[in-house]
Amino acid sequence: MPTEKEAGTETKQALKSGKVSKANDSCFQPFWFAQAMEQEPPSTINVLTRDIQTDVCIVGGGYTGLWTAINIKQQQPELDVVVIDKGLCGSGASGRNGGCMLTWSTKYLSMKKLYGEQEAIRLVQASEQAIFEIERFCQLHGIDAELRVDGTLYTATNAAQQGSMDPVLKALDQHEINSWQQWQIDRVQQDAGSDLPCEGYYSSAAASVQPAKLARGLKRVAEKMGVVIYENTPMEDINTDVPITITTPEADIYAGKVVLALNAWMMEKFPEFKRSVVLVSSDMAITAPVPEKLKVIGINDGKTIVDSRIFVHYYRTTVDGRLMLGKGGNYFSFANKLSKVFDQPSRYTKILRQSFNRLFPSLSQQSFDATWTGASDRSTTGLPFFGKMKQNANIYYGLGYSGNGVAQTWIGGKILSSMVLEQDNKWSRCGLTSGPKGQFPPEPIRWIGVMIVRDAIRRKEAAEDENKTPLWLDRQLAKFANAAGKADKG
Structure with a gap:
């Protein structure tokens, strides 16, 4: 003992x-x-133990829910706003993503098809604005989230990936909204800390952040504004009649309006969304602090680096000199069930290790301090969607960030708060507020199809890494994933 x-x-x-x-x-x-x-000072967890009434109840204490609560309180501080979370605020996707604050600029062409040219332009600009607005918010409210606005480097790591940015950059140039600049290959490799990239584009509109510290910081600010937060208080049931009643283990909440900010957990309670998204893992590994080794390979700031694969690699450093590497598109959940896989060390450590060694051969003996997995709610478009529940127009929802939501949840908070406050503005009229765009096939067709496409992509990208021509069938199957853009990197 x-x-x-x-x-x-x-x-x-x-x-x-x-x-x-x-x-x-x-x-x-x-x-x-x-x-x-x-690093958080000890405190008592506030659990709901008695029935309450409130103007607005937000279910989900991650980025989306907290930004929504903050926006409501900023505009109408007299409203009673309650947030409940089944665990601790930020313990879901908000506290376990890669901490890469990226924008929607690379999704411009997809957004143009979905929402039209002017709305696509506005959403690109809003997503870039979000980076700097979050930075200012953290500075104003003293949130130490290790946020570093050092930009992002979008790379190609084999010949097949080269030129993949050309169509979208040409379109962005036409509207003078292109924040990207091509770098010389020697600078790309220097800032990426790897000799693997053969092409690279840099944008200053991006950042890295300690994601859980950001979520916990938002919680503290929301509480100071008067938002009442109950943790370890899961929603067990919801009665959509008037008044809306949310049942928790020990008490009921009677609310005038409700915001469902559950993201990947939405499918557990609302089966109507089961075919709107697919749950897929993004797996991450992080080293112990190795600042001297990072200096040697050339990574010396908070820049995020992403490659051009369909199931992307993304990596960045931390303020204490760790190196984090993530890879999207590994585990796909059958019937969108929140498997235990999403709450365990990554089962794909071997794949992460191979990728790490390939990018950083001089660090091949460096062990991982930890690995973990996050559940990403990937929509058919690769973009989030917002709307009102059919059962009751005073129940609002937002989900489907598709692995690119650290900065975009700031927009989600603007949209949902505008809807709750019944405002007629650019956020409530946003193209994203028309609900899900399309559905995935039913099970088991969806899962079988996803597995076939995933394995084809793996074979295709492995061949391309060796400068070989992929099989024709693998190339055709990979196009199904390309339609929604790159996989999880946020």
């Missing part, structure tokens, strides 16, 4: 590696969230 001191040391070490949380030492917590909770 370990001594009390030894047990405490083991728990602290496990917390650092993402194996336990302060809320429940037996539960796995991803690295970012465990780190944020360890």
Whole structure:
């Protein structure tokens, strides 16, 4: 039996590696969230234990829910706003993503087809504005989220990927909204810390952030504004009659309006969305602090680096000199069930290790301090969607960020707060407010099809890495994934 001191040391070490949380030492917590909770001063968790009435109840204490609450309070501070979360705020996707704050500029052509030219232009500009607005918000409210607006580098790592940015950059140029500039290959490789890239474009409109610290910071600000937050308070049921009644384990909430900000968890309670998104993992690994090694390979700021694969690699450093690498498009959930896979160390460590060694051969002996998995709610368009529930027009929802939502949830908060406050403005009229655009096939067709396409993409990209011509069938199957753009990188 370990001594009390030894047990405490083991728990602290496990917390650092993402194996336990302060809320429940037996539960796995991803690295970012465990780190944020360890640095947070001890406090009592506010759990709902009595029936309450409120003007607005927001279900989900991640980025979308918190930004929505903050926006409502900024505009109408007299309204009673309650947020509930089934765990701790930020313990879902908001606290376990890669912390890459990217924009929608590379999705311009898709948005133009869906929403028209002017709306696509506006959404590109809004997504870039979001980067700097979040930075200003953190500075104004003293949120230390390790946010570094050092831009992003979009690279090609084999000949097949070269030129993939050309069509969208040409379109952005036509409207004078192109924030990208092509860099010379020597500078690309220097800033990427790798000799693998053979092409690269840089945009200053991007950042990296410690995602869980941002979420916990938003929680603190929301509470200071008067938002009442109940954690460890899951929604067990919702009665859509008037008044809307939300049932939790110990009490009911009677609300005039409700915002469902559940993202990947939406399908558990609302089967009508099961075919609107597909749940797919984005898997991440992070090293111990190795600042001197990072200096040697040339990575010395908070820039995010993304490649041009369909299932992208993305990586960035941390302020304490760690190197985080992520890869999207690994585990696809059957029937969109929130499998235990999403709350465990990554089962794809071998793939992450191979990618890491290929990008950084000089660090091939560097072990991973932790790995984890995040569930991404990927829509048919690769873009989020917002709307009102058919059962009751006073129940609003937003989901489908498709692995690119760290900055875009700022927009989500603008949209949902405008809808709740019944405002007629650019956010409530936004093209994203028309609900889901298309559906995936029913099960088991969807899952079988996804597996066939995923494996074809893996074979195609493996061949391209070796400068070989992929099989014709694999190239054709990969086009199904290309329609919605790149996979999870946020």
